[in-house]
Each structure stands twice: as structure tokens, then as C-alpha cells.
Amino acid sequence: MKKKLLPLSLLFFLGIVWGSGFAIIKIILISIGPLWIMFSRIALGSLVLLIWLYLQNKSLTFDKEFWFWSFIIGFLGFNFPFSIIAWGQQYIPSSLTAILMGINPILTLILSYLLLKDEEITSVKILGITLGFLGLILLIGLNNSEIVDLNSMFMYGQIAVLLGTSSYALATVLTKKISHIPPTDRAIGSLLSASLIGFITAILFEPFPDLASLNIKTILLLFLLGAVSTGVATFVWFKIVDLEGPIFMSMVNYLIPVWALVLGIYLLDESINFAIIIGLAFIFSGIWLIQRKK
Secondary structure, eight states, rough: HHHHHHHHHHHHHHHHHHHHHHHHHHHTTTSOOHHHHHHHHHHHHHHHHHHHHTTTTTOOOOOOOHHHHHHHHHHHHHIIIHHHHHHTTTTSSSSHHHHHHHTTHHHHHHHHHHHHHHHHOHHHHHHHHHHHHHHHHHHHHHOOOOOOOOTTTTHHHHHHHHHHHHHOOOOHHHHHTTTTTTTTHHHHHHHHHHHHHHHHHHHHOOOOOOOOGOOHHHHHHHHHHIIIIIIIIHHHHHHHHHHHHHHHHHHHHHHHHHHHHHHHHHOOOOOOOOOHHHHHHHHHHHHHHHHHHH
């Protein structure tokens, strides 16, 4: 029973910290540009895990294979999706973004079958992912009051989000291929690599933020985003992949909107209707089926 509760608990933890991260970013964007936010959160996440590694009296691996995969996963899992999804969100409603990112488990299922020898496409996995996606549609699609502006950039915004979520899916599958490397090492390696790429990108394409204008709230939120939503969350991401595989991990894309719904109910007095109840039932049933594996 404990073996089943651990991955579920970690998955719900990721749904909460990643779901909260979107709201935190919106606040920080008032003072800091998106590329510098990307670099700062990744660098802070790296620092937190490096301190943890030091306290454990451990050191990183410095062979070519480790750093090759660190740069690949760092780019695919952080730099590319962080940037392109944020760009795409400028042109499409946030609800549509969540639905498009809900395709991630489907892509992960296909990529796992193609790239991992021990992953099979079973009827149970297909049913679980289908139920989760239908639940997402009910949760968001039928409870959406946002107006879709069909401007010339609307299609490009959708493509950008799809490319970003595809990159996440590929990074999740690839990290399973190097599961012989401890999750802490993989997390630190990929974050350090992404930090270097992110710093170069920010320097080249975005003005340096005015540090004097930053207030204590922005600094604290940025630290929270880097330390928890990036550093700790990356370690948990890799740990879940090791425990249950990339397909189960991808179901976090269905939990992030659930957390947004919970915040809306408790903070904004939003109401629950029949579509939401059925949507939640579908999502949780899908996650349960995926964890069963058979």
C-alpha cells in the first residue's frame, strides 16, 4: 500500500507546485522579463539541489554520457518549453492552453512505446489516458467563460503550446533511459545545463532587469518558484519516472487544472457543477488505471 501511496503523493505534490507556479510567474512578470525568469528559476533550482548534494557529502558524475543527457534533457525539459509555451499563451486563452497541454500523456504513451523497450501500449493505459483527457475537457472546456479571439496569431499560439508540451513529453521519456543515474544527479545536471543555455538566451534576447525596482515580494516569489517549483519539483519529477514510468508521470497535466479549480473554489468563491464533478471523477479514475499498469 505504501508503495502505491508514494508515487500518488508525489504526483499530487507536483500538480500543486507546478499549478501554483503559473500564478507566481504572472506576478513576477510585472518586474522581470520571461527569459530572465526562466534563467533565474532554473539557476535557483540548481543551487538548492547543489546545497542538498553537498549536505549529503556526495558529488556529481563528470563523464561525457552524464553531461550529454543533462544538456538534452535540460533543453527539452526546461529551456524550450518554458519559452515557447509562455510565448504561445499570449495569443490563446489559458483554458485552451491547459487542454492542449492535456495531450502530453497521449504523446508520452506513443514516445514511450517507440523509445523504451519495457513500455507497452495496453488497453488499460489507453483507457486511463482517455478518461483523464475527457475529464480535462469537462473540467475546463465546458466551464470556460474566456472569449476566443480568432486573430492571425491564434493558430501560432496553439502550435507553440503543442510544441512545448511535446518537448516535455520527450524529456520525460528520455530521463527514463538514464534511470541508472540517481535522480538527484539527473536533476542537478539538467538544471545546470539549462541554466547555462538560459543565461545565454536571456543575455542575447532580453534586457537585463532593473534590480533596484524589485520589491521583497517579487524576490521571495522568485525564490519560491526556483527552490520549490523548479529545484525540488525536478527531483520529484525524475523520482516519479523511476517509480512508475513516464506515462504515469505525464498524468500531472490533468492535476494542474484540478489545483487551479480548488484555488478558484476556496479563494474566488467559484461554484461546482455537474460537469466538474464528472470531470474530476474521470481524471482520478484515469490516474488510478494508469497506476494499476495491467
